[in-house]
Amino acid sequence: MNLEDLHALAEQYHREQAQYEHRIVVCMGTACQSAQSEQVITALDSELKARGLEKQCAVRAGGCRGLCAAGPLITVEPGQTTYQGVKPDDAPALIDSLGGEPIERLLCDTTMPFFTRQKRVVLEYNGLIDAERIDSYIEVGGFETFLNVLTQMTPNEVINAIQRSGLRGRGGAGYSTGLKWNTVAKAVGPRKYVICNGDEGDPGAFMDRSVMEDYPYRLLEGMLIAAYAVGASEGYFYVRAEYPLAVKRLRHAIKQAEKAGFLGNNICDTSFSLKLEIRLGAGAFVCGEETALIASIEGKRGTPRPRPPYPAESGLWGSPTLINNVETLANVTPILREGSDWYLSIGNERSRGTKVFALSGRVQNTGLIEVPMGMTLREIVFEVGGGVPDGKRFKAVQTGGPSGGCIPEQYLDIAVDYESLRQLGTYIGSGGMIVMDETSCMVDVAKYFMDFCMSESCGKCVPCRVGTAQMHGLLVKITRGEATLDDLALLEDLCEMVKATSLCGLGQGAPNPVQSTLRHFRDEYLAHIVDKTCPAGVCKIHHREVTP
Amino acid sequence: MQAPPVIAPPTEDKRWRIVAAMMRKHGFKPQALIETLHSAQEVFGYLDDETLRYVAQSLAIPSSRVYGVATFYNLFMLKPQGVHTCVVCLGTACYIKGAPDILTAVEGVTGIHKGETTPDKQVSLLVARCLGTCGLAPAVVFDGEVEGKADPDTVMTHLKEWLTHEP
Numbered sequence: 061m062n063l064e065d066l067h068a069l070a071e072q073y074h075r076e077q078a079q080y081e082h083r084i085v086v087c088m089g090t091a092c093q094s095a096q097s098e099q100v101i102t103a104l105d106s107e108l109k110a111r112g113l114e115k116q117c118a119v120r121a122g123g124c125r126g127l128c129a130a131g132p133l134i135t136v137e138p139g140q141t142t143y144q145g146v147k148p149d150d151a152p153a154l155i156d157s158l159g160g161e162p163i164e165r166l167l168c169d170t171t172m173p174f175f176t177r178q179k180r181v182v183l184e185y186n187g188l189i190d191a192e193r194i195d196s197y198i199e200v201g202g203f204e205t206f207l208n209v210l211t212q213m214t215p216n217e218v219i220n221a222i223q224r225s226g227l228r229g230r231g232g233a234g235y236s237t238g239l240k241w242n243t244v245a246k247a248v249g250p251r252k253y254v255i256c257n258g259d260e261g262d263p264g265a266f267m268d269r270s271v272m273e274d275y276p277y278r279l280l281e282g283m284l285i286a287a288y289a290v291g292a293s294e295g296y297f298y299v300r301a302e303y304p305l306a307v308k309r310l311r312h313a314i315k316q317a318e319k320a321g322f323l324g325n326n327i328c329d330t331s332f333s334l335k336l337e338i339r340l341g342a343g344a345f346v347c348g349e350e351t352a353l354i355a356s357i358e359g360k361r362g363t364p365r366p367r368p369p370y371p372a373e374s375g376l377w378g379s380p381t382l383i384n385n386v387e388t389l390a391n392v393t394p395i396l397r398e399g400s401d402w403y404l405s406i407g408n409e410r411s412r413g414t415k416v417f418a419l420s421g422r423v424q425n426t427g428l429i430e431v432p433m434g435m436t437l438r439e440i441v442f443e444v445g446g447g448v449p450d451g452k453r454f455k456a457v458q459t460g461g462p463s464g465g466c467i468p469e470q471y472l473d474i475a476v477d478y479e480s481l482r483q484l485g486t487y488i489g490s491g492g493m494i495v496m497d498e499t500s501c502m503v504d505v506a507k508y509f510m511d512f513c514m515s516e517s518c519g520k521c522v523p524c525r526v527g528t529a530q531m532h533g534l535l536v537k538i539t540r541g542e543a544t545l546d547d548l549a550l551l552e553d554l555c556e557m558v559k560a561t562s563l564c565g566l567g568q569g570a571p572n573p574v575q576s577t578l579r580h581f582r583d584e585y586l587a588h589i590v591d592k593t594c595p596a597g598v599c600k601i602h603h604r605e606v607t608p
Numbered sequence: 609m610q611a612p613p614v615i616a617p618p619t620e621d622k623r624w625r626i627v628a629a630m631m632r633k634h635g636f637k638p639q640a641l642i643e644t645l646h647s648a649q650e651v652f653g654y655l656d657d658e659t660l661r662y663v664a665q666s667l668a669i670p671s672s673r674v675y676g677v678a679t680f681y682n683l684f685m686l687k688p689q690g691v692h693t694c695v696v697c698l699g700t701a702c703y704i705k706g707a708p709d710i711l712t713a714v715e716g717v718t719g720i721h722k723g724e725t726t727p728d729k730q731v732s733l734l735v736a737r738c739l740g741t742c743g744l745a746p747a748v749v750f751d752g753e754v755e756g757k758a759d760p761d762t763v764m765t766h767l768k769e770w771l772t773h774e775p
Contacts, residue, residue, distance in 0.1 A: 265738070
């Protein structure tokens with residue numbers, strides 16, 4: 061496979077698609093699917109068949125367009141007309157409109173801030189390429205970057221380019237990707253591994269799933285470049301078993317890439333070889349932690365181990381291992397294609413590039429968004445997100461999953477980056493952003509996350525195993541209106557202790573939701589403890605409960 | 609390293625071939641354990657003691673370790689599941705949009721708690737950490753079909769159909 065072969069494939073795909081006068085792409089993301097997008101495809105297909113138009117118009121499943129709240133979304137090409145809230149009954153009208161005036165009542169306004177304020181790098185193809193065909197990705201320039209890297213750059217040059225771009229790990233910790241690659245490249249070992257961490261476990265986060273489902277080839281290209289840069293010859297995608305479509309798409313992508321000669325021995329007639337496999341998770345949140353993930357790939361219970369040694373030096377089966385998150389790897393190709401300077405120009409000084417967020421909760425435009433780092437929370441929630449619906453009042457936005465925290469209204473104008481959120485006692489995390497309004501009780505939210513950490517604690521270290529259960533017990537007591545101020549003091553002590561002494565990020569982060577809500581919403585805790593009331597009316601405090 | 613001798617499956621059931629094929633694909637190495645348990649659960653619906661012992665012997669790892677792995681991961685089921693499965697999502701977005709009320713309603717109408725199956729083996733009730741359908745919170749899954757923007761009433765109607773249905 062060389063550049064000419066690649067262009068020939070692209071041309072072939074282009075000609076095949078150009079046969080159709082119109083192409084309808086229907087979003088088959090999970091949200092749109094549960095809003096009947098599959099039935100929309102069936103209805104469109106049978107309507108086309110009934111009219112004998114199958115040769116003029118193609119209908120196919122596409123990826124997530126982001127605006128899940130208005131699903132199912134469909135796009136008509138050419139022209140890129142986007143419709144929202146399409147029902148199977150709309151099929152005849154849609155086909156009538158082909159080549160004519162668009163259907164006004166179904167039009168999705170792509171000039172609204174939700175679309176225009178986004179900057180799409182990871183999601184640059186807007187879900188419009190065919191996730192099950194390698195030539196669809198090749199048509200938009202896929203694998204060209206990899207071929208250029210392989211034939212014209214040394215591994216060192218690749219690492220330097222990534223390091224200079226300022227890319228930081230998108231799994232949440234924000235460690236410099238270039239530095240990590242450099243450590244693995246320098247590590248000595250007969251064999252090295254690359255692992256893509258697709259164990260997206262934070263509740264309220266579905267960015268990585270979307271990338272794996274919609275852009276499996278882009279991810280694969282990132283893996284290829286990473287493996288070339290660090291000198292790895294084997295690699296794994298570790299994916300949650302809860303994401304069957306992502307697993308299916310990646311499996312298919314690996315097969316097609318092997319067939320095309322992008323995987324295997326002596327790739328594109330060079331000395332570079334790479335074998336990729338998929339390993340399934342089995343429903344353990346802690347496996348998102350890198351050492352636990354490695355244990356799981358080795359077929360063991362997913363319990364973490366102390367670091368150092370870091371996986372970069374001693375990882376899978378004791379070999380140097382590079383572990384990167386899905387979104388991090390999806391950033392690699394555009395950086396090398398457009399150059400480090402281009403990437404440096406996006407975002408702010410501390411955090412470069414963009415971040416994909418899953419925006420949900422009490423916000424108008426729920427869905428998947430990608431914005432430049434440094435955008436303010438107010439812009440994200442009120443402009444892109446369209447604000448809080450039903451005339452309710454904004455209360456907080458939760459980021460960072462079970463290790464994160466809640467940010468109240470007075471900090472809405474801070475620029476979102478790794479450091480600014482850390483200063484507020486939370487994390488950017490993997491990218492879940494859940495908006496809460498006055499109907500949410502912050503103590504109840506803290507209890508919710510503690511319940512999560514308690515059940516997901518692997519049980520290896522005492523502070524996390526016992527500490528999360530004790531903290532949960534105290535939070536239950538508070539939400540029942542049975543706690544005293546001494547209990548609150550004990551809770552605060554426990555937070556410090558568990559944070560300082562737990563083995564891995566799960567335990568170290570578990571107190572965060574409590575500490576952050578205590579910091580910004582202490583009055584709500586006091587209301588439960590002293591006044592025995594829940595200001596939001598969520599917690600059922602015994603003596604106040606009115607029996608219906 | 610010498611591969612352990614191939615162990616005969618516990619019964620004549622042809623489905624064991626799928627499980628054996630998975631282990632063979634991984635050269636009967638210990639690291640095949642999780643993949644093997646996935647395939648066994650896929651064909652038999654759950655993992656019983658017989659399965660765990662067979663896998664342990666085939667991969668030459670202690671039964672205790674196999675049991676440890678099978679109980680560590682939430683997705684592995686050690687008991688048979690009901691005819692229908694109802695999964696209530698308890699992700700953050702669903703939680704703040706009323707998932708706890710849905711769960712209470714489901715527990716009320718089925719008379720079982722999360723992780724349990726009704727005595728007539730009709731319905732299993734599970735909870736999910738997050739389905740990633742946060743855009744349509746709260747979400748409930750009925751036999752693999754995601755229902756978004758669910759509320760206790762619609763969920764109860766669905767469940768009552770299952771519960772009154774004669775097997």
